Amino acid sequence: MTLQDAPGRFATLTFTREVAAPLATLWQAWTAPAARAVWAFPTPAVTVEFLEADTRVGGREVSLCKVAGAPDIRCECGWLAITPAARSVNYEVVSTSGETQSAALVTADFSGDGARSRLVVTVQLSSLAGDMEAGYRQGFDAGLGNLADAAERTMVLERVIKAPRAVVWGAWMNPESLPQWWGPDGFSCRTTRIDLRQGGEWVFDMIGPDGTVFPNHHLYREVRPQERIAYSLLWGENGPKHADAWAAFDEEDGATKVTLGMVFSTAAEFQTAKGFGAVELGQQTLAKLERRVTG
Incomplete structure (x- = not known):
């Protein structure tokens, strides 16, 4: 046979x-x-x-x-x-x-x-x-x-930025520049620790326009230079995880397509984020990145 x-x-x-x-x-x-x-x-x-x-x-x-x-x-x-x-x-x-x-x-x-x-x-x-x-x-x-x-329970944001991929990547993965543009309009970042390497972390507070403090902790699981990063989002330092996230950087006719994705830990967290305007606020964040690299 x-x-x-x-x-x-x-x-x-x-x-x-x-x-x-x-x-x-x-x-x-x-x-x-x-x-x-x-x-x-x-x-x-x-x-x-x-x-x-x-x-x-x-x-x-x-x-x-x-x-x-x-x-x-x-x-x-x-x-x-x-x-x-x-x-x-x-x-x-x-x-x-x-x-x-x-x-x-x-x-x-x-x-x-x-x-x-x-x-x-x-x-x-x-x-x-x-x-x-x-x-x-x-x-x-x-x-x-x-x-x-x-x-x-996944949220995906995309933006084409008219700047070379190396420049966009550099603005994202630079410990001095990242806190300067990260967050929606009117928000600022107060950093405790920042180490943007695979296995590194960023512990910081996002401070809203009204002074409200939102503790954050990003744990970087993967860093592929000029291609993608993957990280976990925690509610405050060593707090509960609320999302697995990634950012991908693709060349597109001399520009850079940035894709920011988040798989929320629960459907309830996804609905809460969607309800308070996370898509719009995320697009504001990417717009701030664009202004940072294009002047």
């Missing part, structure tokens, strides 16, 4: 999710490494450690799924095609203890209308060590459920 004849070796799986979030937001939740780290685990018993994350054509993502008392499961994802807010295609290879368990081609198709969007994921699976179909069905079904939940 040939491999092609072996029962259970090959399967095509399809998953569909209707998501109460705009298409652009769902796309960011699907592709931004910081967001993927929020929803990638299939169950609470599994922790996922990302070793690499480069969501570009030719880039790859390598992660380890860890379960207490079991060998780590290594997943390598390579991005083959990306059409923003429309489609992505990637390969996926899963291995344990150096033995390849499965290979798959994953195609994700996106569509949306206003505040709602739709995702259809097709997995063409080849099981190489036992029948992996049931595990894939369970894992993708749970992961996409997590994705939908995360997307529905």
